[in-house]
Amino acid sequence: MQLTGAQALIKSLEQEGVDTIFGLPGGAILPVYDPILDSSIRHILVRHEQGAGHMAEGYALATGKAGVAMVTSGPGATNIVTPIGNAHMDSTPLVVITGQVATASIGSDAFQECDITGITMGITKHNFLIQSAHEIPRVVASAFYLATTGRPGPVLIDLPKDISQSTMEWWYPESIEELDLPGYHPEIEVDQHAVAQAVELISQSERPVLYVGGGTLKSRAHKDLLTFAERTKMPVVTTLMARGAFPDSHDQHLGMPGMHGMYSAVMAIQKSDLLISLGARFDDRVTGQISSFAAKAKIIHVDIDKAEFNKVRRADVALQTNVASALQALDAAQATPQNLDVWWKEIHTWQERFPLVYDEPTAEGPLRPQHVIEAIARMAAPGTIVAAGVGQHQMWASQFWEFEEPGTWVNSGGAGTMGFGVPAAIGAKVGRPDRTVWCIDGDGCFQMTAQELVTARAEGIPIKVAILNNAYLGMVRQWQEMFYEERYSEVYLSADLPDYVKWAEAMGCVGLRATNLKEMHDVIDRANQINDVPVVIDFRTDSSEKVFPMVAAGASNDDIIVHPLLRGTNQ
Amino acid sequence: MTPEPFLGVTERTPVRHHILSVLVENKAGVLARIAGLFARRGFNIYSLAVAPAEGNARFSRVTIVVDAESAPLEQIVGQLDKLVNVVAIKDLAPRDALERELLLATLSVDNANRADVLDVAANTGASIVDVNATSVTVMLAGTPGACDQLERALESFAGVELQRTGRVALPRLVQTASA
Numbered sequence: 001m002q003l004t005g006a007q008a009l010i011k012s013l014e015q016e017g018v019d020t021i022f023g024l025p026g027g028a029i030l031p032v033y034d035p036i037l038d039s040s041i042r043h044i045l046v047r048h049e050q051g052a053g054h055m056a057e058g059y060a061l062a063t064g065k066a067g068v069a070m071v072t073s074g075p076g077a078t079n080i081v082t083p084i085g086n087a088h089m090d091s092t093p094l095v096v097i098t099g100q101v102a103t104a105s106i107g108s109d110a111f112q113e114c115d116i117t118g119i120t121m122g123i124t125k126h127n128f129l130i131q132s133a134h135e136i137p138r139v140v141a142s143a144f145y146l147a148t149t150g151r152p153g154p155v156l157i158d159l160p161k162d163i164s165q166s167t168m169e170w171w172y173p174e175s176i177e178e179l180d181l182p183g184y185h186p187e188i189e190v191d192q193h194a195v196a197q198a199v200e201l202i203s204q205s206e207r208p209v210l211y212v213g214g215g216t217l218k219s220r221a222h223k224d225l226l227t228f229a230e231r232t233k234m235p236v237v238t239t240l241m242a243r244g245a246f247p248d249s250h251d252q253h254l255g256m257p258g259m260h261g262m263y264s265a266v267m268a269i270q271k272s273d274l275l276i277s278l279g280a281r282f283d284d285r286v287t288g289q290i291s292s293f294a295a296k297a298k299i300i301h302v303d304i305d306k307a308e309f310n311k312v313r314r315a316d317v318a319l320q321t322n323v324a325s326a327l328q329a330l331d332a333a334q335a336t337p338q339n340l341d342v343w344w345k346e347i348h349t350w351q352e353r354f355p356l357v358y359d360e361p362t363a364e365g366p367l368r369p370q371h372v373i374e375a376i377a378r379m380a381a382p383g384t385i386v387a388a389g390v391g392q393h394q395m396w397a398s399q400f401w402e403f404e405e406p407g408t409w410v411n412s413g414g415a416g417t418m419g420f421g422v423p424a425a426i427g428a429k430v431g432r433p434d435r436t437v438w439c440i441d442g443d444g445c446f447q448m449t450a451q452e453l454v455t456a457r458a459e460g461i462p463i464k465v466a467i468l469n470n471a472y473l474g475m476v477r478q479w480q481e482m483f484y485e486e487r488y489s490e491v492y493l494s495a496d497l498p499d500y501v502k503w504a505e506a507m508g509c510v511g512l513r514a515t516n517l518k519e520m521h522d523v524i525d526r527a528n529q530i531n532d533v534p535v536v537i538d539f540r541t542d543s544s545e546k547v548f549p550m551v552a553a554g555a556s557n558d559d560i561i562v563h564p565l566l567r568g569t570n571q
Numbered sequence: 572m573t574p575e576p577f578l579g580v581t582e583r584t585p586v587r588h589h590i591l592s593v594l595v596e597n598k599a600g601v602l603a604r605i606a607g608l609f610a611r612r613g614f615n616i617y618s619l620a621v622a623p624a625e626g627n628a629r630f631s632r633v634t635i636v637v638d639a640e641s642a643p644l645e646q647i648v649g650q651l652d653k654l655v656n657v658v659a660i661k662d663l664a665p666r667d668a669l670e671r672e673l674l675l676a677t678l679s680v681d682n683a684n685r686a687d688v689l690d691v692a693a694n695t696g697a698s699i700v701d702v703n704a705t706s707v708t709v710m711l712a713g714t715p716g717a718c719d720q721l722e723r724a725l726e727s728f729a730g731v732e733l734q735r736t737g738r739v740a741l742p743r744l745v746q747t748a749s750a
Contacts, residue, residue: 118603121603125655183656183657307653309645311649
C-alpha cells in the first residue's frame with residue numbers, strides 16, 4: 001500500500017491508539033492536516049500553540065496516556081517550547097509533532113524555519129528530524145515507546161514538508177527490536193541485594209517516612225503503596241507531583257511536604273531516621289536547605305532514573321526500578337519497621353498543634369481564597385479533577401482540596417509554568433469526559449492562556465474555571481511583603497481590568513462573579529448546574545492573604561513559618 | 572585572562588581527569604547532544620575525540636576526558652547514559668586505560684637552530700613529517716605524558732604552532748599467565 005508521508009504519520013498515530021490531537025495548522029504541516037479529515041482521530045483546534053502543548057499535558061496527567069500535539073514550523077514550534085519544557089520537568093509523556101521546511105531548504109533561513117530539534121534538545125527525552133517517509137512508522141512508534149516507558153517525558157518529531165508529501169510503502173514495526181534503539185533499555189531488573197539492604201534499614205527504623213513523588217503515579221503504584229503503607233503503618237507524605245497517589249482521607253497521610261507543605265509532613269521528614277523516597281527527586285522546593293534536610297535520616301532512594309541517585313542527597317540504598325516493582329519486592333520480603341507508636345504520637349502532636357488554618361471569612365467579603373477552594377471541593381461531584389496554574393492559588397488548591405485517587409490533580413510542578421491551568425483543564429476534560437473538571441486559577445495565570453476557553457466552547461469542552469482574583473501576582477506579592485520590606489514592584493494587576501465576566505461571555509462561556517459569602521455559594525451552585533458550556537467565576541479574594549506554612553527559599557525546613565493564627569504556640 | 576583556579580588555590584591544582592569511552596549511534600546531531608548535555612549540566616570537558624568505531628558506519632566512539640571535579644563522575648555518566656543515542660559508556664580510570672594522543676608542531680628554523688630541533692625530535696621520539704627552507708613540522712604519537720614532554724621541550728623555540736588531538740583510549744588488556 002503506497003501512502004504519502006502525511007498519511008503514514010496519521011496512520012502511525014492511529015496504530016498507537018491516539019484518539020485526540022491538540023494542534024494548529026500552518027504552512028509546513030499543511031500536508032498532514034489533509035488526511036486528518038479522513039481519520040478517526042479527534043483534532044482539537046487551539047488558539048495558540050502553547051495551549052495545544054498544555055492540553056496534551058493535561059490529557060496525559062488525567063489519563064496516564066501520552067498526550068499528542070501537532071503544530072507547524074518556526075513560530076508554531078517555538079510557541080510549544082514552554083509546554084515541552086514543562087513536560088520535561090514533570091516527566092509527562094508527550095509526543096509533539098512539528099512541521100519543518102522542506103529538506104532542501106533546511107539551513108537556509110527559509111520562511112518559518114527554525115532549528116526546533118536543536119532548541120528542544122535539552123528539554124526533550126529525545127527528538128527526531130525525519131529523513132525519509134519510509135522511517136515515519138519507526139519514528140512514531142519509537143516516540144511513543146520513549147515517551148511512555150522508563151522515566152516518561154516529551155519526545156518531539158520534526159517532519160519536513162517534502163517528506164510528508166513524498167510516498168512510502170506502508171509498514172509498521174511489530175516489535176521493540178524493530179525500533180532500532182540500541183542505547184535504550186528501560187526495563188530494569190530489581191536488584192535483590194539492594195532490596196535486602198533496604199529491608200535491613202527498614203527493620204532498624206523507628207521513625208520512617210514514605211516520601212512519595214510523581215514517579216509513584218507514573219508507575220501506577222498507588223495500590224502497591226496503599227498495601228505497603230497499611231501493612232507497615234508508616235506515615236506517608238505526597239509531593240506536589242504525587243497528590244492523589246495516596247488518599248488524603250487516610251489516617252497515615254500527613255499531606256504535602258516542602259516550602260508550603262503541612263507542618264506535620266515537613267517535621268516528620270526532618271525528624272525521621274529513615275526516608276524512603278519513591279519516585280521523588282529531592283527537589284529544592286521539598287528539601288529547603290540541603291545540609292539540614294532530614295539530617296539524621298538514612299535514605300532509601302527508589303527511582304527508575306539512576307542519574308537521580310546521589311544528585312542532591314547521598315542514598316544509603318539506591319534501588320533502580322519503578323516504584324511499583326520496588327514496593328512489591330519490599331512487600332514480598334516482608335520489610336517491617338520497629339514499633340511506630342511513639343513516632344505516631346509525636347506526629348499526632350504536630351498535627352493537632354499545627355493544622356491548616358486561615359482567617360475567618362466575613363459575610364460581606366472579600367472572600368478568603370482557601371475558603372473558596374473548600375467550598376468548591378465540598379460541593380464538587382466525587383472524582384472531580386482539579387487543574388491549577390502556578391502560584392498562591394496552586395498551593396492552596398494542593399493544600400485544601402482532598403485528593404483521593406490518581407489522575408485527579410493536574411498541575412505544573414518543576415517548571416512552575418503560569419498559564420498552565422486553563423489549557424491543562426481542557427486537556428484533562430477531553431481525556432476524561434466523564435469527570436467534572438475544575439480549574440483553580442489565579443488572575444495573573446488566567447490572563448496568560450484564557451483564549452483557550454474559545455477552543456473549549458467551540459469544541460464543546462465544558463470545564464469550570466475559578467479565578468481567585470486578588471488583583472495581584474499573588475505569590476510574588478507575598479515574597480515582596482515578606483522578604484523585600486513590602487516594596488511592591490510590578491505586581492499589581494487590578495481586579496476590574498479586565499472584566500472577567502464580560503471576557504468569559506465574549507468567549508462564549510458563562511461568566512459569574514462573587515464578592516461575598518452568599519454570592520460565593522450561589523455561583524458555585526450555578527456553575528455545578530451548567531454542563532454544556534465552560535463556566536468562569538471571578539471570585540474577589542483578599543489581596544493580603546499569604547500561603548502558610550512557608551519555608552523561605554534556601555532556609556532550613558526546621559525554620560518553617562506557620563500561619564499567624566498559630567504563632568505564639570510553642571513550635 | 573585565565574579563569575580562577577578551582578577552590579581558589581593559587582597554585583595550579585591537579586585536576587581529576589577521567590576518561591569516558593562512549594559508544595554512540597552515528598546519527599546526525601549526536602555530538603551536539605553530548606556537548607549540550609555537558610554545557611547545561613556544568614560538566615567540564617578537557618578533551619574530546621570522535622571517530623567511527625571498528626570501521627562501523629553505525630556507531631562512533633567518543634573519547635571524552637572529563638574533569639571529575641566539576642561534577643561527580645556518577646552524575647556525568649548517569650546523565651550521559653540517558654541520551655538515547657548513547658549505547659555504552661566505559662569509565663576508564665587512568666591506570667586501566669591505554670591512552671594515546673597525537674601532537675603536530677611547526678617550528679621556524681634557521682641554520683643556527685636546525686640541529687637543535689632535530690635533536691629534540693630525536694630525543695622525544697618525534698618524527699619529522701614536513702620540511703621547507705624556513706620551517707619544520709614534527710609529529711609525535713604517544714602517551715599524553717610524552718606529548719607533554721615534547722610540548723615543554725619546544726617551549727624554548729620561537730614561532731611554534733602546535734596542535735594536539737586530545738586523547739583516545741581503550742581499556743588495557745588483562746595480563747594472563749602464560750601456559
